[in-house]
């Protein structure tokens with residue numbers, strides 16, 4: 001991406017974040033979905049940041065996109081989750097695996113915000129292990145009939161298209177991926193409220209009952225679903241890690257400002273050594289997370305530039321897992337420490353640390369739990385023979 005375009009994109013992200021902040025705060029305190037996020041993102045042209053210009057997007061490389069998501073992450077994990085669902089794991093697989101017709105049909109309207117994208121892998125009985133999916137499909141003429149349920153899907157209630165994964169009926173083959181258009185008969189969704197955090201974001205369960213989909217909505221080849229999902233999750237993990245960097249940056253800015261302004265025992269609390277220990281810990285989280293996020297983003301850029309190179313792909317996969325595992329834990333600890341520095345006010349949702357404390361927790365769960373990523377990284381270090389699960 002050219003420098004001038006990158007600067008323009010980051011300026012647009014900044015303007016979006018500033019406009020969104022008071023609205024997001026109000027929605028959060030009222031614990032309601034932020035219905036202004038999408039229109040504001042549309043105004044600022046942020047609905048296809050990593051999508052090539054030819055498909056209506058901004059053409060951001062992964063390093064630039066990570067910087068944008070880090071800034072967005074400062075506004076809250078729920079806000080950043082919208083972009084991860086829409087762009088990283090929604091538009092991402094369409095871009096990487098879609099045919100020309102699918103890209104032409106879906107990408108430009110999604111970058112204009114006419115269609116929101118989402119990713120439907122998790123089910124009530126299949127989370128960490130997607131091989132346990134129960135959703136099925138069967139062919140009927142030139143259609144596919146899908147049946148089953150997806151659970152905990154970000155953007156699922158506002159999406160126009162959901163990248164959805166299913167087995168052939170009777171498990172006669174491998175998982176396939178479909179572009180499920182939500183407006184058709186047989187689709188129903190239900191909001192999953194109340195949540196522990198991310199209260200302004202849309203999270204749903206959805207069901208497909210004899211849901212008929214044209215054969216043209218098969219994504220990739222039949223049986224390629226798991227490879228599509230795993231590839232999408234590399235981009236997804238990177239987006240979560242970048243968002244967590246933003247959480248840490250915001251926590252640091254908040255504690256520095258507050259600790260200098262708040263006086264106890266006759267001096268600003270910033271002069272108390274134990275408060276300084278929290279500030280150092282958050283700063284250490286910031287610098288280590290930043291280093292890992294941009295290492296992982298560079299690796300993903302290198303891998304995307306050489307699609308056939310399995311060594312580069314494995315490196316990008318491993319670094320995204322490492323960045324996400326580290327960033328999610330660091331963001332949770334940074335949020336916890338910033339609550340501590342704010343004292344009792346830290347426990348009020350009216351202040352930003354308490355909201356980050358609730359919201360960042362999800363980053364240790366979605367797009368690969370801490371445990372799954374720990375095992376994945378160990379397998380990458382030890383070698384395939386030592387994989388704890390397959």
Ligand SMILES: Cc1cc2nc3c(=O)[nH]c(=O)nc-3n(C[C@H](O)[C@H](O)[C@H](O)COP(=O)(O)OP(=O)(O)OC[C@H]3O[C@@H](n4cnc5c(N)ncnc54)[C@H](O)[C@@H]3O)c2cc1C
Pocket residue numbers: 085118119120121122124126127128129151152153154155198203362365366367368369370371372375389
């Ligand atoms: C707010 C929110 C938004 C989400 N958005 C999406 C979305 O957009 N799309 C989507 O598809 N999913 C989404 N998810 C789902 C998320 O990805 C899953 O919750 C996650 O993958 C874990 O699956 P699970 O909840 O079924 O937990 P389980 O897989 O049941 O795991 C429960 C516990 O067991 C541990 N565990 C499982 N297997 C192993 C193992 N082999 N070794 C060690 N420990 C193990 C886990 O680490 C975890 O601690 C979202 C979740 C949340 C909370």
